Structures are given as C-alpha cells and as structure tokens.
Amino acid sequence: EDQVTQSPEALRLQEGESSSLNCSYTVSGLRGLFWYRQDPGKGPEFLFTLYSAGEEKEKERLKATLTKKESFLHITAPKPEDSATYLCAVQATATDMRFGAGTRLTVKP
Amino acid sequence: KAGVTQTPRYLIKTRGQQVTLSCSPISGHRSVSWYQQTPGQGLQFLFEYFSETQRNKGNFPGRFSGRQFSNSRSEMNVSTLELGDSALYLCASSSLWEETQYFGPGTRLLVL
Numbered sequence: 391e392d393q394v395t396q397s398p399e400a401l402r403l404q405e406g407e408s409s410s411l412n413c414s415y416t417v418s419g420l421r422g423l424f425w426y427r428q429d430p431g432k433g434p435e436f437l438f439t440l441y442s443a444g445e446e447k448e449k450e451r452l453k454a455t456l457t458k459k460e461s462f463l464h465i466t467a468p469k470p471e472d473s474a475t476y477l478c479a480v481q482a483t484a485t486d487m488r489f490g491a492g493t494r495l496t497v498k499p
Numbered sequence: 500k501a502g503v504t505q506t507p508r509y510l511i512k513t514r515g516q517q518v519t520l521s522c523s524p525i526s527g528h529r530s531v532s533w534y535q536q537t538p539g540q541g542l543q544f545l546f547e548y549f550s551e552t553q554r555n556k557g558n559f560p561g562r563f564s565g566r567q568f569s570n571s572r573s574e575m576n577v578s579t580l581e582l583g584d585s586a587l588y589l590c591a592s593s594s595l596w597e598e599t600q601y602f603g604p605g606t607r608l609l610v611l
Contacts, residue, residue: 424600
C-alpha cells in the first residue's frame with residue numbers, strides 16, 4: 391500500500407539554526423511529490439513540486455530535494471515567520487494524492 | 500488570478516442535520532478535490548471531480564457526497580451529521596497541465 395511518512399512530528403529551532411525535514415514514501419509509481427506549508431486554521435500553501443530523483447528546487451530559505459525513496463525540505467537560517475506545519479504529499483496516479491501527517495516547525499527568536 | 504474560494508468559512512450544525520459546502524476553483528482549472536482534515540487523522544481524501552464526473556473516491560461513508568457543475572464549481576454535501584464530522588474541509592483545484600493542487604482556505608465545520 392502507498393504510504394507517506396514524515397519525520398520528525400515536531401521540530402523546535404532557534405532563529406538561524408538550519409535543519410531538514412524528511413518525507414519518506416512507498417508508491418508503485420511516482421507522478422509527483424509535493425511540499426506544502428500550512429498555518430493554523432488555513433489551507434495548505436503550495437511550495438514545491440518534484441518529479442524525479444535528483445531534482446532540487448529552492449525558494450528563499452527553503453530547498454527541496456528528492457531521491458527514489460524520500461524527500462528532504464532543508465530550511466536555512468530560519469526565521470520565526472517560518473513556523474508552520476509542513477506537509478508532504480505524493481501522487482501515484484492521476485487521481486490519488488496521499489498526504490503525510492506533517493512536521494510542525496516552531497522557530498524561536 | 501484569483502485563488503480557490505470556499506464558502507462558507509465557518510459553520511455550526513447539530514447532529515442529524517445536513518450541510519452543503521461550496522468551492523470555486525482557480526479560473527481554468529477543471530479538477531476539484533475535497534479533503535477532510537482533523538488533528539487525529541490529518542488530511543484525508545474525500546473525492547475528486549473532473550468535468551462534472553467523479554474520478555476517484557476516498558474511504559468515507561455514503562453520507563459524504565459531491566458534485567461538480569459545468570463551470571467547474573463544486574459542492575460537497577454531508578447528510579445526517581455526526582460529532583466526528585467536525586473538521587476543516589478543504590477544496591483544491593488543479594489544471595490539465597500540472598499535477599499540483601492549489602488549496603482554498605477551507606470551511607471549518609463544527610457539529611454539536
């Protein structure tokens with residue numbers, strides 16, 4: 391069965407302390423892997439789409455990478471406004487997207 | 500380009516009632532998906548519509564239903580509400596040219 395596992399469940403960082411979030415997946419055929427950011431009570435905000443192993447994408451302090459079994463979201467020198475839940479999702483077929491449980495990131499000033 | 504809109508944003512209902520939620524996708528997007536999000540279960544897929552046809556359905560009881568109109572707007576209905584239906588209901592749309600789904604702000608449903 392297709393599965394998406396995110397780790398850690400929660401992460402507390404000091405402002406400027408870089409770290410990485412992990413998303414491991416098992417799908418029969420990956421059409422795309424997606425990263426979203428979600429603030430409390432709001433809808434997920436799209437960050438990145440990755441399609442093939444070796445692909446990398448960057449946006450401000452965030453960088454997403456993809457291997458055949460997992461993806462990492464690297465956060466460089468985070469700021470308090472980066473505090474949010476980060477969700478990973480994989481799409482195995484045209485109509486089936488599976489989400490991980492998310493990593494709740496807190497960045498302290 | 501306007502994003503995905505959902506109405507209403509908040510709803511309070513009592514057990515046994517029914518509710519209809521509405522979603523307007525990004526202009527040009529023909530695929531609309533619905534998700535239920537709760538603290539315990541995370542984001543769970545309800546169903547997906549494309550060109551007025553349901554293409555996929557998640558593992559939810561028949562009390563949960565949906566439809567899509569010719570202008571791609573979608574509605575979902577929950578009948579005979581239960582306390583456990585309290586959740587954030589999210590709608591997402593996508594285009595023919597990319598797999599990425601763009602989410603609306605959600606409708607917060609509280610069942611008392």
